[in-house]
Amino acid sequence: MSSVTAAQKAKSASFFNNITRVLRENIREYGMFIALFAIMIIFTITTEGTFISSRNIVNLVNQAGYIAVLAVGMTLVIVIRHIDLSVGFLGGFLGAIAAIGMVQWGLPVWIVIPMTMALGVVAGILTAFLVAELGIPAFVASLAGWLIYRGAILVVTEATGTIIIPDETFAAIGNGFIPDIQMGAFLPERHKLTLILGLVAMVALVISEIRSRSKKMEYNFDVLPTDVFVLKLAFLSTIIGGIAWLLSGYQGLSWTAVVVLLVVAVYHFVTTQTVLGRHIYAVGGNPEAAELSGIDVKKITYIVFGSMGMLSALSGMLFASRLRSATTTAGTLWELDAIAAAYVGGVSAAGGVGKVVGSIIGALVMMSLTSGMNLMGIGISYQYMVRGAVLAAAVIFDVATRNRGK
Amino acid sequence: MANPLLEMRNITKTFPGVKALSDVSFEVGEGEIHCLVGENGAGKSTLMKVLSGVYPHGEYTGEILINGMEQIFRNIRDSEKAGIAIIYQELALVPEMTVYENIFLANEIRKGPLVDWNETVKRAGEVVKRVGLDVNPAAKIKTLGVGKQQLVEIAKALSKDVKILILDEPTSALNEGDSENLLNLLRDLKSHGVTSILISHKLKEVIAIADKVTVLRDGQTICTLDAHKGEVNEPVLIKHMVGREINNIYPKREHVRSDEVLFEVKNWSAYNPALGRTILKDVNFHVCKGEIVGLAGLMGSGRTELALSIFGNPDKYRIEGELTIRGEKKRFNHPSQAIRAGVAYVTEDRKGDGLILIQDVKQNITIANLREISNRGVIDSNAEIQVADHYTKSLNIKTPSIEQIVQNLSGGNQQKVSLGKWLFVKPDVLILDEPTRGIDVGAKFEIYTIMNRLVEQGMCIIMISSELPEVLGMSDRVYVVSSGIIAGEMPIEEATQEKIMNLATN
Incomplete structure (x- = not known):
């Protein structure tokens, strides 16, 4: 019998060794997930469960939406070694333009949304022109934009002040939820379509992870040990399932969450699977080498700033939709929240490093802090300090683990 | 018997996963020009970083002795105090500053709390003359050629009363004329009692100037040869460096x-x-x-x-x-x-504008021709792996995996990656x-x-x-x-x- 227990012990020991080794080797990648998880657990305890309630999680996702969208675009801007400070007020301004389009010009929603996003692209291209053609540092060029769009918001809202948007379709983007399907007596208290989508996401994740792992094994690349791999799948599935379950307990998946998920999916795909994505990271990693490799660095600059402008427009509309109005102060400090989210998410100012998914996690971390501290009744003054400390800690962690990650 | 000026005994230095130096011993006599040769990755630069305090005492094992006295360098400043100055391949001058500002950078001549600029300019003029450099000390560094910048670096070292001058590949960026000047300067300094340690890949130059040559290979001392006994010549050096005969x-x-x-x-x-x-x-x-x-x-x-x-x-x-x-x-x-x-162009500066050092072998090889392995802008990762595999094998790139970050490869293998990238554009x-x-x-x-x-x-x-x-x-x-x-x-x-x-x- 002693031999059996010894073998079992050895097996469980190697399992834990595997886990600690994998965690240590990938600490950079998993660090943010662990941090997010820890923050959520802490707030769940300190708020006696209110934080993790369906209603709060749904609200949190909806509140994080407009910053998350900006953080995705900002990731790419920082990856190519630039910065865009104009995004906040540009978003606010374009939100106001969307409101004016609907209220004063009587345009339908389905025209206003693409029109506003197109204007965002134009604004981004203007910044890119200053940066790429005239060689003006992005910090300065976008600071100019910051001032100009700040003024522009005041100009367009001067006559009316806050513009109320009565359009219900538009308001649904920031406040509405995806419809449910009727299944009679089956789980009457739950939002079934959200659960189904969660299940689909879970299955898709498992299949794609298994496929990519077996492909890597075919080429003799390093893969996670089987036990750790299974644990990782179980962990991720639990998170997806848990979130779907939580959301389904309130009103289900919100349209804001759908928009954010779509943006993340598209940007994740572009950055990881396409030639364009590779070119963006090459420009960030070494612009001179990229140019000599035949990559048009200027073109990439235009594309990245153009996409940033488009996402600013989207962000502004998400915000306006949520408030059902365009206000004179919309856009204040958004750019810094987006930059902070990107840095918390592991983007490197040296360029060429940073993932879209990381920045989304970064945005969730920052928004969880706000939400959790609000629930705990912590004053706004201390909230700023805590968020500042978390930002500093995240970057310190990033720098400290960078050399080990190599 | 008199102690040698510098003695490094049983130096071992490990990096995570690699033993860069293993039990290296190294001796330099006073007034000698001692060359250190070896393949890339042999440990030459690491050894000199140990000596100059870049890797402080405690991060390596072994002893450093100067005139028989054990030295403990916690940082570069400590080694400078002991009279050791190191000049790197990549020059450490501030391009926007003048020659005299650079020479006394971090070693400013003070009058009370202020910098004594008159004295600085005067002393800079003297030391610039000593290295045979004919420039105005008030000229900005960026206006000088590489050869002259190198001499400014040496002047900077001399301004600190250097006893042992270490030069890491000083002539790799110099033309023949400038290289010759530099070697002559080393001979001149030698006649004034300065001891030099020279790391070089150019064996002709080593043969021309060395009193002694130490060969390192794979982090170990292979031998020390004495030029005055006729032991130093190209075939012998190459043989010791690579550990095999290269006939041609x-x-x-x-x-x-x-x-x-x-x-x-x-x-x-x-x-x-x-x-x-x-x-x-x-x-x-x-x-x-x-x-x-x-x-x-x-x-x-x-x-x-x-x-x-x-x-x-x-x-x-x-x-x-x-x-x-x-x-x-x-x-x-x-x-x-x-x-x-x-047309393909493999740049002279693979780190500067050739490779994307933070990306892996695979990504570097395919970056100039992604068109061929993609379909409507989406990269076919299987095709990419096959391409990277093909060039890694056919060019004999030594890397643990095609997913290795290029920064971690040796210079020769980086160059092969760079070559592979350009061969893939066919x-x-x-x-x-x-x-x-x-x-x-x-x-x-x-x-x-x-x-x-x-x-x-x-x-x-x-x-x-x-x-x-x-x-x-x-x-x-x-x-x-x-x-x-x-x-x-x-x-x-x-x-x-x-x-x-x-x-x-x-």
């Missing part, structure tokens, strides 16, 4: 005499608006199928500029003249157009700019072999090189570039080092 570092190839001109430029002139001067004037040259053409000349003679002006002109020179590929006139406004027309005309700079003898031989294989397959190669033996060993034909013009052309049979140097310096 330039693999043999039949010299082709094809008349099929693949690539030609005529009356090619370029004006650099950033510098405000003409950098190339009426350049005419051609390359035939299966031919290696050497572009010899001094550093700064315009060879790299010529290559760039051909390769899509990324620096935006104003160009006149005609460029033809297979008789067809071409005009490139961006490197991407040159690549599509079958060029007809391959421009190699200093293809073997800073890489070890074994890797050089492999690169030469690859070059021979490529021209046998019908590619043509334009090889820019500052190493005359390489030009003579590899080329079918040689052009000599001097001050932006073609100063001469000769078939390899007529080319000699003297002839080339004559043309290059006139």
Whole structure:
């Protein structure tokens, strides 16, 4: 019998060794997930469960939406070694333009949304022109934009002040939820379509992870040990399932969450699977080498700033939709929240490093802090300090683990 | 018996996963010029970083003794106090500051809390004279050439009463004339009692100047040779460095005499608006199928500029003249157009503008030709892996995996990655700019072999090189570039080092 227990012990020991080794080797990648998880657990305890309630999680996702969208675009801007400070007020301004389009010009929603996003692209291209053609540092060029769009918001809202948007379709983007399907007596208290989508996401994740792992094994690349791999799948599935379950307990998946998920999916795909994505990271990693490799660095600059402008427009509309109005102060400090989210998410100012998914996690971390501290009744003054400390800690962690990650 | 000036005993230094130095011992006598040679990754630079306090006491095991006294260096300042100064391959000068500011940087001459600028300028003038440098101490560093900057670095070291001067590859960026000056300066300093340790890949230079040579290989001391006993010569050094005999570092190839001109430029002139001067004037040259053409000349003679002006002109020179590929006139406004027309350019500075160091081998190899492994803009990761695998194997790139970050590879393997990247664009005309700079003898031989294989397959190669033996060993034909013009052309049979140097310096 002693031999059996010894073998079992050895097996469980190697399992834990595997886990600690994998965690240590990938600490950079998993660090943010662990941090997010820890923050959520802490707030769940300190708020006696209110934080993790369906209603709060749904609200949190909806509140994080407009910053998350900006953080995705900002990731790419920082990856190519630039910065865009104009995004906040540009978003606010374009939100106001969307409101004016609907209220004063009587345009339908389905025209206003693409029109506003197109204007965002134009604004981004203007910044890119200053940066790429005239060689003006992005910090300065976008600071100019910051001032100009700040003024522009005041100009367009001067006559009316806050513009109320009565359009219900538009308001649904920031406040509405995806419809449910009727299944009679089956789980009457739950939002079934959200659960189904969660299940689909879970299955898709498992299949794609298994496929990519077996492909890597075919080429003799390093893969996670089987036990750790299974644990990782179980962990991720639990998170997806848990979130779907939580959301389904309130009103289900919100349209804001759908928009954010779509943006993340598209940007994740572009950055990881396409030639364009590779070119963006090459420009960030070494612009001179990229140019000599035949990559048009200027073109990439235009594309990245153009996409940033488009996402600013989207962000502004998400915000306006949520408030059902365009206000004179919309856009204040958004750019810094987006930059902070990107840095918390592991983007490197040296360029060429940073993932879209990381920045989304970064945005969730920052928004969880706000939400959790609000629930705990912590004053706004201390909230700023805590968020500042978390930002500093995240970057310190990033720098400290960078050399080990190599 | 007197103690040697410097003694390093049983130095062992490990990095995570690698033993960079294992039990290395190293002795330098007073007033000696001691050369340290070895392949890349042999541990030369690591050893010197231990000596100069970059890796502080405690991060390595073993002892350092100066005049028999044990030294504990916690940082660079400690080693400087003991009279050790190190000059790196990459110069550590501030380009926007003047010569005198640089010389006394972090060692300012003070009058109370303030800097005594008058004394600084005066002392800088003295020390600049001592290294034989004829510049105004008030000139900004960025206005000086690399050779002069190197001398400023040495002046800076001398201003600190240096006893042991360490130079890491000081001549790798210098032309022959500047290199010769530098070696003469070391001889002069030696006669004034300064001991030098010189790390160099240029064996000719080592042979010319060394009193003693220590060879390192794979982090171990192989031997110390005494030049005054006639122990130092090239075959012996190479043998100890690589641990095997290389009979001919330039693999043999039949010299082709094809008349099929693949690539030609005529009356090619370029004006650099950033510098405000003409950098190339009426350049005419051609390359035939299966031919290696050497572009010899001094550093700064315009060879790299010529290559760039051909390769899509990324620096935006104003160009006149005609460029033809297979008789067809071409005009490139961006490197991407040159690549599509079958031209590839392997840069001289693989770390600066060649590779993306933070990306892996696979990504670096495919970056210039993603079009071929993608479908409607989406990369086919299987195809990418196969391509990377193919070039890793055929070029013998030593890497644990094609997913290894390029930064972690040795210089020679980085160069092969760079070469692989450009072979994957399947060029007809391959421009190699200093293809073997800073890489070890074994890797050089492999690169030469690859070059021979490529021209046998019908590619043509334009090889820019500052190493005359390489030009003579590899080329079918040689052009000599001097001050932006073609100063001469000769078939390899007529080319000699003297002839080339004559043309290059006139």
